[in-house]
Amino acid sequence: MPSAVVPLPEAAGQSSAPPGTLPAKSQKQMTKAERREMQERQRAAKAEKATQNQSKNSPKSSNKPAQTSKEGALAPRRASKAADLAPKGFQGAGGQSKDVKASGEDKSAHTRGLRIFSHFGLPKPTAHKGEVHPTIVRLGLQFSEFKITGANARCIATLTAFKTVIQDYVTPPNNTLSRHLMTYLSPQISYLVSARPMSVTMGNAIRQLKLDISGTDIDLPEQDAKDALCDKIDTYIRDRIIAADQVIEETAGNKIKDGDAILTYARSSVVEKVLLAAYADGKQFTVTVVDSRPMLEGKKLLEVLSFAGIQCTYLLLPAVGSVITEISMVLVGAHSLHSNGAVFSRAGTALVAMMAKQHLVPVVVCCETYKFSETVQLDSFTRNELAPVELFNSFPQNKQQDLSSLSDQPNLQILNPLYDLTPPSSITAVVTEVGVIPPSSISSIPLALGRTML
Amino acid sequence: MPVASAVGIHHPAQTLKSSSALPATILEDPSRSLSQESFDVYASYQRILENEEIATPLAAILALTELIEHSKAGTMFELVKELHDAAEILKRRTTNAISLNAGTELFIAFVTLFPHESDSFADLKTELVKQGQKYAAEALTYRSKISELALDFIKDDSVILTHSYSRVVMQTLLRAHKQKRISVYVTEARPRGLGVKTYEALTAAGIPCTMVLDSAVAYVMDMVDFILVGSEAVVESGGLINAVGSNQIAIIAKAAKKPFYALAESYKFHRLFPLSQYDLPTHTDDILSFPRHAQRPSPALTARPSVAPSTSSNPLVSGHLPIGRSKSSTSSSQLAMTPEQILRNPKVDYTMPDLISLVFSDVGILTPEGVSQYLVGMFAG
Numbered sequence: 047m048p049s050a051v052v053p054l055p056e057a058a059g060q061s062s063a064p065p066g067t068l069p070a071k072s073q074k075q076m077t078k079a080e081r082r083e084m085q086e087r088q089r090a091a092k093a094e095k096a097t098q099n100q101s102k103n104s105p106k107s108s109n110k111p112a113q114t115s116k117e118g119a120l121a122p123r124r125a126s127k128a129a130d131l132a133p134k135g136f137q138g139a140g141g142q143s144k145d146v147k148a149s150g151e152d153k154s155a156h157t158r159g160l161r162i163f164s165h166f167g168l169p170k171p172t173a174h175k176g177e178v179h180p181t182i183v184r185l186g187l188q189f190s191e192f193k194i195t196g197a198n199a200r201c202i203a204t205l206t207a208f209k210t211v212i213q214d215y216v217t218p219p220n221n222t223l224s225r226h227l228m229t230y231l232s233p234q235i236s237y238l239v240s241a242r243p244m245s246v247t248m249g250n251a252i253r254q255l256k257l258d259i260s261g262t263d264i265d266l267p268e269q270d271a272k273d274a275l276c277d278k279i280d281t282y283i284r285d286r287i288i289a290a291d292q293v294i295e296e297t298a299g300n301k302i303k304d305g306d307a308i309l310t311y312a313r314s315s316v317v318e319k320v321l322l323a324a325y326a327d328g329k330q331f332t333v334t335v336v337d338s339r340p341m342l343e344g345k346k347l348l349e350v351l352s353f354a355g356i357q358c359t360y361l362l363l364p365a366v367g368s369v370i371t372e373i374s375m376v377l378v379g380a381h382s383l384h385s386n387g388a389v390f391s392r393a394g395t396a397l398v399a400m401m402a403k404q405h406l407v408p409v410v411v412c413c414e415t416y417k418f419s420e421t422v423q424l425d426s427f428t429r430n431e432l433a434p435v436e437l438f439n440s441f442p443q444n445k446q447q448d449l450s451s452l453s454d455q456p457n458l459q460i461l462n463p464l465y466d467l468t469p470p471s472s473i474t475a476v477v478t479e480v481g482v483i484p485p486s487s488i489s490s491i492p493l494a495l496g497r498t499m500l
Numbered sequence: 501m502p503v504a505s506a507v508g509i510h511h512p513a514q515t516l517k518s519s520s521a522l523p524a525t526i527l528e529d530p531s532r533s534l535s536q537e538s539f540d541v542y543a544s545y546q547r548i549l550e551n552e553e554i555a556t557p558l559a560a561i562l563a564l565t566e567l568i569e570h571s572k573a574g575t576m577f578e579l580v581k582e583l584h585d586a587a588e589i590l591k592r593r594t595t596n597a598i599s600l601n602a603g604t605e606l607f608i609a610f611v612t613l614f615p616h617e618s619d620s621f622a623d624l625k626t627e628l629v630k631q632g633q634k635y636a637a638e639a640l641t642y643r644s645k646i647s648e649l650a651l652d653f654i655k656d657d658s659v660i661l662t663h664s665y666s667r668v669v670m671q672t673l674l675r676a677h678k679q680k681r682i683s684v685y686v687t688e689a690r691p692r693g694l695g696v697k698t699y700e701a702l703t704a705a706g707i708p709c710t711m712v713l714d715s716a717v718a719y720v721m722d723m724v725d726f727i728l729v730g731s732e733a734v735v736e737s738g739g740l741i742n743a744v745g746s747n748q749i750a751i752i753a754k755a756a757k758k759p760f761y762a763l764a765e766s767y768k769f770h771r772l773f774p775l776s777q778y779d780l781p782t783h784t785d786d787i788l789s790f791p792r793h794a795q796r797p798s799p800a801l802t803a804r805p806s807v808a809p810s811t812s813s814n815p816l817v818s819g820h821l822p823i824g825r826s827k828s829s830t831s832s833s834q835l836a837m838t839p840e841q842i843l844r845n846p847k848v849d850y851t852m853p854d855l856i857s858l859v860f861s862d863v864g865i866l867t868p869e870g871v872s873q874y875l876v877g878m879f880a881g
Contacts, residue, residue, distance in 0.1 A: 301775060301779065303778070303779075375775065408775040408776060410775070474737075474775060475737065475773055475775065480876075481736070481771060481773070481876075481879070482736065482773035483736060483773070483872065483876050484736070484737050484738060484773075484853070484869065484872045486869045486872065486873070487736075487869070487872040487873045487875075487876040489873075490872075490873040490874075490876040490877045491876055491877075
């Protein structure tokens, strides 16, 4: 949102002015000015949000908040119309964060009874110290409402939002960017975490960003330093995600042969790209999309694949056993990959993988190296996330009336973990941008450990 | 870079021109001079391979060093391109290119990563040649290193099962024979029958040795202490590519709970990840395919595979067997597969890593996971 940043030049001038003359007062003024700025942006964001909801955009389109917000500014008529349609209208930053808080409390109320799973619930939103950038507020909302899902999409969205935040950031006097920016970003990060637990990919990307920030030269002019950081973020997105996906597309595509029957579970952006690219290459194969409640993400994948012309079969998880003997390869995505070779992925993946292993069908996981986590995970209980009951029905749509009665039952709790852990023993190979490797060797890749950059 | 690439594009044309000017003195085998290049890698590869001691990947490395010696490339870009072209030629002209690929891949990775400290490019080339030859010379000692490592695993009075013929296994067995009492079962290893070669060499050395039919491996398994096989290549999954039959031996060994040891020099480590037998680069659609319609398809029989008129009394059986038209062979005194039928069979197979107990190599004794970690660390970094 560089166009929206009005006070930047003078702010830069202020920071370059000799410090010491009434620093406290100037800081206060600054925050006031910034607050006004923020409110305006807040309004735009809110309006934009409403238009997005209206047009039912796919979550991917919101990956470019800069572009969409600009669009909103350029079309004031549409924006104002949308603002009228928005139920609550403008509330300001405090109001919105309260919204998120309230929904968080709702969720914890729903999951309170699940004692052994209570740790899956959302962490209690802490009082937000410092100000939260409107872009982050919007992103938090998109996360908590599952408008943006998927490890890659969330990571890209976070990094893109941070670019805006960094561009809008002004180093307070008597501080250096390399030391202060991180303290400014911390509340933003904790706000995002309060909206939805952080993904491993976001954690890895933020760690890299922190490293880049602390490594920023103190003598660099502020704007240059910010631009350099944004460049680094762009490079990270390009090298570790976009380019990696292209390599994976090619490598995994080579494993698909004519006449193959590929089985995939739920929806992974990488798997989708691999299948589409292989089909565009002229490979003849069929795809079985296995799906499961409550998210039913596979429907979207099915839509994309069948639109492209690939012959598809759609079935739910309980039916896997009946078709697995006809399958030549299982291709799934991943949320994260752990150093013992275990793959953390959408709940149900482990079932599919074990079933395939049982029938000696190769299980191939498509996963970029930046999804690598240096932790060891042994089960899906210690760390997991619950799908919010309000967003995802556990019951078929036509029983809508029953749902309300069922969910009100005092003795009934609905448990929908989002992820599960596939042990390395049921994975044949992991396709990464550095090649096809067995899951146990992921820790031998220096790039995955962040020791070297590409 | 644009300059270099432009030169690179021009280069094949230059070699084409110069090939007509240069007499084919380097070529030892004129019949092989099909490719119009001044230096025939394949001929050189074949010549090097005549040396009994040199394995396929090493021969490929030495052939590529010879290529560098003869190369007129002026830049690194050109040289690497030439090497890639030569590797491609070698790959195309050999029937089983897996272990050869391991060699060419290793050498090209070495050349591209080699520090460019030399003053001139010619110096760099001589340095590369020197390094390549030094590596090959050193690699010849790997087998004794491996046999040294494997020796500790061979107990006195061991009964060992081995498959086909492998130089590193031979060296290990002969070495073990000097210090311990061992006896060896060796499979016949059809279709090439290389087990006979192993049998003769071991018997000549005084090792008690018995030939085993490939189909009798399960019979002999309980009498065996462990299995020792060589390898064509060791792949990134930690699995093994070896003469066909190794996989079934490994499966039987697993079922009988006998350790299955593979011996492999580190130049046989190959960046390849087969998901199944049919994912191997050697697999073609012809291998083990059912017979297609014969040259004389009668309209009545189009639905069925080709059936010779004489055997049409029993079309179902003969139609589904590859020996559908082997009337001539059935009349001979011994039943045997025809050469065409053998050609339709695989020459190598892939053994899954979970069937392999240990891989002995010159870099140490590795578990299959260790192999893959070594490979990933070597190439993916």
